[in-house]
Amino acid sequence: MGIARTMIGAGLRVLGVAGLATGVMAGAANAADTIKIGVITDKTGNARFYAEPVLQGIMLATKIANANGGVLGKKIELLIEDDSNKPDVSASKAQKLIDAGVVAIISNSSSTATQQAQNTTIKTLIPQVTHNGSDTLTRKLDNKCFFQIGPLGSIQIRTLMAYARSKKLKTASLVTDNSALGQILAKYFKIGLEKSGVKVTVEEVIPAGSKSALPQMQKVRAAKTDAIFVAGVLARENTLFFRAYRQLGLKQPIMGSFNLSIPTFLRTAKGLMEGVTFIDAMDPAKPEAQAFIAAYQKEFGKKPFSLPAYGWDDMNFLIQAIKRAGSTDKAKLCAALQGSTGWAGALGAKGTAYDFSKGRAGFNPQGAVVRVIKNNDHGPVVHSGTK
Amino acid sequence: MSDLLELLVSATASGCVYGLVALAYLLVLRPTGVVNFASGEWAMMGAFAAYVLAGMLEVPTVVAIPGAVLVLAVIGWATEWFTVRPLVERGAGHLAPILALLGMLVIYHQATLLVFGGENYPLDGPFGFNRVELGPFAGTSQSFFIIVMTAVIFVAVWLFFERTVWGKSFEAVAINRRAAALMGINLRLVTALSFAGGAAVAAMAGLLDGPRGSVEVNAALPFAVQGFSALIIGGINRVEGAILGGIILAFAEDLTRRYVPIPSGLALGVTPVLLIAFLLVRPTGLLRAKEAG
Amino acid sequence: MTGEQPLIEVRGLTKRFGGLTAVDGLDFEIRPGEVLGLIGPNGAGKSTTFNVISGTYQASAGSMRLDGEEILGLPPHRIAARGIMRTFQHNMPFEGMSVAENVMVGAQTTVRSTLGRILLGTAAARAEEQAIRARADELIDFVGLSEERDAEVTSLSFGQGRLLETARALAGEPRIILFDEPAAGLTPSECDRLGVIIRGIAERGIAVLLIEHDMRFLLPLADRVIVLNFGQKIADGTPDTIRTDPAVVDAYLGEAGGVGADA
Numbered sequence A: 001m002g003i004a005r006t007m008i009g010a011g012l013r014v015l016g017v018a019g020l021a022t023g024v025m026a027g028a029a030n031a032a033d034t035i036k037i038g039v040i041t042d043k044t045g046n047a048r049f050y051a052e053p054v055l056q057g058i059m060l061a062t063k064i065a066n067a068n069g070g071v072l073g074k075k076i077e078l079l080i081e082d083d084s085n086k087p088d089v090s091a092s093k094a095q096k097l098i099d100a101g102v103v104a105i106i107s108n109s110s111s112t113a114t115q116q117a118q119n120t121t122i123k124t125l126i127p128q129v130t131h132n133g134s135d136t137l138t139r140k141l142d143n144k145c146f147f148q149i150g151p152l153g154s155i156q157i158r159t160l161m162a163y164a165r166s167k168k169l170k171t172a173s174l175v176t177d178n179s180a181l182g183q184i185l186a187k188y189f190k191i192g193l194e195k196s197g198v199k200v201t202v203e204e205v206i207p208a209g210s211k212s213a214l215p216q217m218q219k220v221r222a223a224k225t226d227a228i229f230v231a232g233v234l235a236r237e238n239t240l241f242f243r244a245y246r247q248l249g250l251k252q253p254i255m256g257s258f259n260l261s262i263p264t265f266l267r268t269a270k271g272l273m274e275g276v277t278f279i280d281a282m283d284p285a286k287p288e289a290q291a292f293i294a295a296y297q298k299e300f301g302k303k304p305f306s307l308p309a310y311g312w313d314d315m316n317f318l319i320q321a322i323k324r325a326g327s328t329d330k331a332k333l334c335a336a337l338q339g340s341t342g343w344a345g346a347l348g349a350k351g352t353a354y355d356f357s358k359g360r361a362g363f364n365p366q367g368a369v370v371r372v373i374k375n376n377d378h379g380p381v382v383h384s385g386t387k
Numbered sequence B: 001m002s003d004l005l006e007l008l009v010s011a012t013a014s015g016c017v018y019g020l021v022a023l024a025y026l027l028v029l030r031p032t033g034v035v036n037f038a039s040g041e042w043a044m045m046g047a048f049a050a051y052v053l054a055g056m057l058e059v060p061t062v063v064a065i066p067g068a069v070l071v072l073a074v075i076g077w078a079t080e081w082f083t084v085r086p087l088v089e090r091g092a093g094h095l096a097p098i099l100a101l102l103g104m105l106v107i108y109h110q111a112t113l114l115v116f117g118g119e120n121y122p123l124d125g126p127f128g129f130n131r132v133e134l135g136p137f138a139g140t141s142q143s144f145f146i147i148v149m150t151a152v153i154f155v156a157v158w159l160f161f162e163r164t165v166w167g168k169s170f171e172a173v174a175i176n177r178r179a180a181a182l183m184g185i186n187l188r189l190v191t192a193l194s195f196a197g198g199a200a201v202a203a204m205a206g207l208l209d210g211p212r213g214s215v216e217v218n219a220a221l222p223f224a225v226q227g228f229s230a231l232i233i234g235g236i237n238r239v240e241g242a243i244l245g246g247i248i249l250a251f252a253e254d255l256t257r258r259y260v261p262i263p264s265g266l267a268l269g270v271t272p273v274l275l276i277a278f279l280l281v282r283p284t285g286l287l288r289a290k291e292a293g
Numbered sequence C: 001m002t003g004e005q006p007l008i009e010v011r012g013l014t015k016r017f018g019g020l021t022a023v024d025g026l027d028f029e030i031r032p033g034e035v036l037g038l039i040g041p042n043g044a045g046k047s048t049t050f051n052v053i054s055g056t057y058q059a060s061a062g063s064m065r066l067d068g069e070e071i072l073g074l075p076p077h078r079i080a081a082r083g084i085m086r087t088f089q090h091n092m093p094f095e096g097m098s099v100a101e102n103v104m105v106g107a108q109t110t111v112r113s114t115l116g117r118i119l120l121g122t123a124a125a126r127a128e129e130q131a132i133r134a135r136a137d138e139l140i141d142f143v144g145l146s147e148e149r150d151a152e153v154t155s156l157s158f159g160q161g162r163l164l165e166t167a168r169a170l171a172g173e174p175r176i177i178l179f180d181e182p183a184a185g186l187t188p189s190e191c192d193r194l195g196v197i198i199r200g201i202a203e204r205g206i207a208v209l210l211i212e213h214d215m216r217f218l219l220p221l222a223d224r225v226i227v228l229n230f231g232q233k234i235a236d237g238t239p240d241t242i243r244t245d246p247a248v249v250d251a252y253l254g255e256a257g258g259v260g261a262d263a
């Protein structure tokens, strides 16, 4: 068991995804009667750790749709392109996919690469869908056929801050690492906390490559704040944080970013994260999420975390619109996507659905959730929404 | 005060890890004159070797640790054999082996990345992270394990160099290669063993540190920088310098982060400042070459 | 002594540097316990002969047999391991080490314990280390450096450095020891001491190959002398025959002003 599991573990990104790929591709024998959907993903760049689980969700949704007879009587054929998370490559891959006759493109890469690909898709108004949460993606260009379905970064922060307010915190410590993303998140956390009337009394950085976070956490302990916010994104340094927290016998609640939902922590900081709360986009109590979880579990034999659900929603968002449009014509599809308000995916708190009536970023602002780590696993939702 | 005592054990353990990487540099540097920045990669790979043995193949720790060390010793040996030796024997200049080893650094890094990806893997320490108290000092069992293992390694290496004819021969090669060869010392063997020993010691650094944070490819560069800094601080002439430099560096870092009232982001500057200070003021490091008698 | 088998037999030894033939078809042999002098004017090829024998330079042609086995062309450490040890024309101590440590390094080829056993510190390995230490001490006493045993080698006088080189070479338990101008730069009393030491070495059954310009030092010591000029052997015989050989006097001794007179 040990060896088998771990061997698969080591090659999972390759094997798991490749296994699905053959399933998806095999169903698409004759290109003429398929609906081609393009995916620009990062397989070799620095966003691949996020992109690959998402791609799994995209493929799973495709496989299930094809198994159920396809869409409009046709099978879906995925054309997958790697952009290495490089913006210029992303744009040229978008053109390549358009030339290959795709009806829509899913962008599964960083926000800069996704933004750059928009410069290509806007020219032909081919529908482009992403789950990327950057707030600016729908603002820089007036691209009527660009849709964003994941929770925006600002919504994630506001949700966590709403949770903080519900806990009536007065003071907080803010711990991050020296990565670019960790620094940005810390900045937003601080602004959000101060706006919510929570005073940030200690700010600590755990530099990449540290051997211990004890000195920083001693300062946190000395400050006796009501809570500790973790904005760091580096797995190793966050593990040092949790270890020092335990070692110093700290008891304050820990509140973290979406990053803590990555399952790596459940292994590297195994048993150290009990009671930690973090932002997530998936509510296991939501029926649509349960359907996704069941499908994933059937395919892979284990519980999913939320990243594959993003891909699952990307694809199902397109499928429901193609069905309603009754056509793969890009203008009709674009209009159908625009009219998707009320469609509920696996993402979002129980009872919430996508809403495109106010813009092209359709994730319901009340849909992000705060979950708690329980039994070394992602546990139930303890808070949802930005209020 | 209790904070300080609590910090001492942890900082000493961190210093031990730095010191081991510095020792890996030193073992290769002395007889060959080559500064091997791939020492950091060796540490990272040692942690991965331990992860494969203990985490994946579920081999008991008492076997996994020497196993991982042996794997790296073989890698170190092979590195000398295939990249450094051909250059030296073809009479390439002094810079050539250094460049070849930088090339190996990239190869090690990319190869590990290819196999394991950029993910983080957990590595269990043999005694976990229980709180252990030793008089006024408190720390985790892993910290004490790191300290004890490092002490054993340094004492063993020190005894080897100070007390054995072989150790003296290694030193002789460091001092004068030509004369050493004419005294019957096999330069090839000494060089290959230095690489094997360097890689083995680096592996210990990696696998002792692994349980604290996790095992990842990105850990290599910090190891390389910290070990190099410790080497410069302690001096390249003596084995004791490596551990002294490591512990000074770790204490400077941790005490600054804990007690100096500057934004904690700025505390990052401790290592480069120390490094530059030593390079300017005392480039020979703290410990000078030994004065006999 | 002459009846014994030669320990080392050199035939046709040749070393060229580009167009220059520094050693040209040299033949000689040495027997155990024999002191063989090697003389010749500056640039005659004496040091080059040593360098080729000790493996520092690759010979251009020739053969060198030790106990009948060809050893020319082996790397230096192999040749040293066969029992051919040398001192240098310019002292080459391991700076930073003590006198005793230098001598111990010379004993490297005699270590029999495997590295694994040494690292494990087995009783046998430790006993061997002890034995080597004891022998190093003995050799230091033999050359008369007892007072300087623990001194760092750079603190030694030039003459003491010579003696150290000798002790270090002896530590490798050589069968042949090569001295390159050992008396150069020594005071008369140091010369005398060195002469006694070299005789003592030969008495132990070790063959001595001695390059020396100072005839007053060499001739009383040597059992036999060969003379080189422009890389070629021009004479080979006892000190007495060499002293009077017209070719030698012409090429070498003559210019030194009738050395034979004051020997």
Ligand SMILES: Nc1ncnc2c1ncn2[C@@H]1O[C@H](COP(=O)(O)OP(=O)(O)OP(=O)(O)O)[C@@H](O)[C@H]1O
Pocket (backbone or CB within 6 Å): C017, C020, C022, C040, C041, C042, C043, C044, C045, C046, C047, C048, C049
């Ligand atoms: N490495 C070398 N490259 C080129 N020529 C060399 C080299 N070593 C020696 N020679 C030349 O070979 C010849 C013999 O030199 P060698 O040093 O053997 O002379 P020697 O008999 O030891 O002289 P001395 O009495 O001055 O020590 C000289 O002409 C010298 O210049």
Ligand SMILES: [Mg+2]
Pocket (backbone or CB within 6 Å): C046, C047, C048, C089
């Ligand atoms: Mg000479």
